[in-house]
Amino acid sequence: MATNVNAYAAQSSDADLKPFDIKRRNLTADDVQIEIEYCGVCHSDIHQVRNDWKNSQYPVVPGHEIVGRVTGVGDDVSNFSEGDLVGVGCMVDSCQTCPACENDLEQYCENGAVMTYNGPDEHLGGHTYGGYSEKIVVDKEFVLSIPENIDTKATAPLLCAGITTWSPLKHWDVGEGDKVGVIGLGGLGHMGVKFADALGAEVVMITRSPEKADDAKRLGADKVLISTDEQQMQEHAGSFDFLLNTIPVGHDIDPYIQLLGLDATMVLVGAIEPLDEFHGGGLIMGRKRVAGSVIGGIKETQEMLDFCGEHDITCDVEMIDIREINEAYERVVNSDVKYRFVIDMDSLKS
């Protein structure tokens, strides 16, 4: 029924991450078993380890940017075989029958998608465990193919940071002829710049930090707009077709609304938090829109991965050993990473 697996888990809200044995279900007919090679470190891992969202269930085994090799498949699995390079993102299941699921929008499943960790585990009971682990067993519908031609370790964050920025760019049809602003240069923002650039848009990196300008341009930004410089903000007022707002904390959105042109949209992807008061007139004068977006559906995630293979796009990563995870968390919190930590899961064995 279940197999013991080595993992790194937090056992209470103030606990460090520590070695921990968890159970993974044995293969069912629809399952794919994966030996995890790399797992990205997402800011939401930290939120959940620290119970910031008040819904963590311990032990928390974080990790939803998972890449590895297939080590076994169930009898009804035909789309994957042993040795395939595959990925798992933020979801491992959904109802598959609601209108959202039927439209390939499992992330908005009306019955609630099952998150890769801290979700309800229908197979073993309790809750799901994520990718800071040597193995994972996942329903075949939630397993992605990873292109073999790009740097594997740098693909892991595509499963969350990548799809989170790709999905709104595609949904709002961003491409050639559009002036796109990416607000905030972190794990999400650096992928937003790469994707918007690859999709043919004019890309403006919008940041408070002038020292990030060179890196933004290296990543694909045509211009850098310093958001604390009122004159620069005024020069760009009303000129953007689309803004991808990756700021991960509450903030004042009014200055960014002023940047939008007629009928233009700003999409929030980072701030699952209270935002400051804003002025209704900013939206009313110019028929502007503020929207939200969370990760992406499985089909769309595969399209993004295929696009990355074709266009040689990966994330900028810093590799760490699993024993460096707490230091890495501190650095993520301090925005001191370019731009995503990835854990080499071999380090779990040593």
Place this chain on the structure above:
Amino acid sequence: MATNVNAYAAQSSDADLKPFDIKRRNLTADDVQIEIEYCGVCHSDIHQVRNDWKNSQYPVVPGHEIVGRVTGVGDDVSNFSEGDLVGVGCMVDSCQTCPACENDLEQYCENGAVMTYNGPDEHLGGHTYGGYSEKIVVDKEFVLSIPENIDTKATAPLLCAGITTWSPLKHWDVGEGDKVGVIGLGGLGHMGVKFADALGAEVVMITRSPEKADDAKRLGADKVLISTDEQQMQEHAGSFDFLLNTIPVGHDIDPYIQLLGLDATMVLVGAIEPLDEFHGGGLIMGRKRVAGSVIGGIKETQEMLDFCGEHDITCDVEMIDIREINEAYERVVNSDVKYRFVIDMDSLKS
């Protein structure tokens, strides 16, 4: 060059409205001269008389819901002739050349549409004067045809309250099969209910005031949702395709965002004011949108008026004499009008 005209004006921010002589330009080749029969009382008249928006220029002659008869046309005017029943709304001019104007969106003119009152007057200098007046002279491009078959006095508020609610319903393609919520039952809201109903949507009136339920149903609402009743709000959570938010003051939008379904939009049309802080997660989880919209373009306004003629739609109005204007303002501020005051401009002569 200019003709003296009798009007009602406020001469300072704490002044009552009083009889006042203003100048109207003589007809140019492109102008239409109108004898005003009726003028609606919009909440924004009060804001500007009282200088709430800190940009009023005195004397303020309010009024941008104007209906009257053509009494003269310039040499180059072919679309109107003497005796025609016509209307003038919130704008009397725009640049006519920017992308917004070229797309029939004069209300978003990049160079700034000229408002019917308190806008810069390029003809006589100073600023424009509105419809609390016996006559007005307006460029032919900003004059609307009013259907003769519907109650004239009840058409005046269509020029602002009507188009303000019509435009977003049409822009976001509201119609049969949509569940539409209209938030707030006042001058805007009552037109939102009538239009959404006439467009074939299922209409839910959303209000804090249970005593408004009967009237909302008379106006066309299929259901009434009391926004202070948490159980009712929970029952409707995630179920709306579109929300038209007519609340004219700052408020908490989070409870309304919770009502939106996947990819659904709430459009703000009333609150040109700071809104409370809101939770980013409300938009992110469900890819929801909050947008704004202001009045509508001239072409769209004519389409709305034609629709009203075809479907026998007018505003619910209370007629007043111009000398009752200050009492009417107090009642508007106290939401004590069903649903729009209209001034009979004959009273200006007596």
